[in-house]
Amino acid sequence: MFYEDLTEYRYRAEDEFTDRESGFFGLSYRPAYTRLNVGWLEAGRPYPVGPVPAGFVEKLKAVQAVQWMNVCLGTHECDLCPVEETGRPEGNGEVRVPGPPGIAYAAPFLITHYITAHGYRPPQVFVDAVLAVDLDTWAAARWPDVPFPWVPEDAERMEE
Template sequence: MFHEDLSEYDHLDDDTFTDPESGFYGTWYRPAYTRLNVGWLEAGEPYPTGPVPDGFVEKLKAVQRVQWMNVCLGVHECDLCPAGDEPPPEGNGELRIPGEPGIAYAAPSLITHYVTAHGYRPPRAFIDAVLAVDADAWASVRWPDVPFPWVPGDAERMLE
């Protein structure tokens, strides 16, 4: 599913965080922030390439270990990988990274693969936002809280 970097995200109306420990409990809400697409790549569509700053990939992986956003039952295979003996990596969710006030970046779960395997270079604003995440604080969050700072207090939570 291709979307231009920094175009407005419109795939889903609500954002849903799933508890990674149970895989069942969820928190969902209609975001009050604007979501901007980053890293929605597709074969045949051009994308920027180049190096990313030291520490970026590690921080992105740390976020992905603790944040389960819009996890779907189906999967999306990387269609940038050449056909071969090994199946391509699959993704089935998204990330939310807070940017400047009122902006959150919406990236597919395959974004780390795109950076490391295909040389994708996300927009500088996204890189800076990822590097600004306090990954240790996000990792310490326990259910029913979620590792993202802009969840409204009236978000619906499935607790049982």
Template structure:
């Protein structure tokens, strides 16, 4: 699935966060913030390339260890890779940007950066680097590692 960087995300109307520890509990809500696409790449479509700071890559990987968003039952293979052995993804990541703004990236984004030289927009890289990873990693269900989950989010607790 291809979406231009910084275009408005409209793939799913709700954001659903799944508890990574159990893989079962979840919460979902209709976001009040604007979501912008980052890193939705597809073979045959142009994308920006270039070096990125190693600290950005490390932090992005660490964020993906603690946050699981919009996980789907099916998987999406990287179609930039040769067919055999292409990595797969089935979820997304949310990174808070400025007030009322979040970046929406596919879970394969780290692969795109490290294997295909993808260079996300600087605003996204700055937002990833600004994440308080210690606070996010310490978050335990029923809280989730994202600052703008509304109090009235629906929750599957059992």
């Protein structure tokens, strides 16, 4: 699936978090913030390449380790990797990173692979947003809290 960087995300109307420890609890809501696409790459479409700051990929991976967002049953293989290659990386979810007030960045879970294996260079605003995440607070979040600061009080919670 290709979406140009920093265009408005419209793939899903709601955002849905799944509890990473149980896998059974979740919450969903219609976001009040604008979601902007980052890193939705596709073979045959150009994308920016270049280095990222030291520590950026590690921090992004740490965010992904604590946030389960819009996880799907099916998977999406990296179509930038050669077809002959066995075991192409797969993704089945997304990540949300808060930006300036009212903006959240929406990236596929494969974004770290795109950066490390294919040289993708995300927009600087996304890089800055990832580096600004308070990872200690996010990693400490336990159900019913989730690792994202803008979940509305009226979010629908699935408890079973």
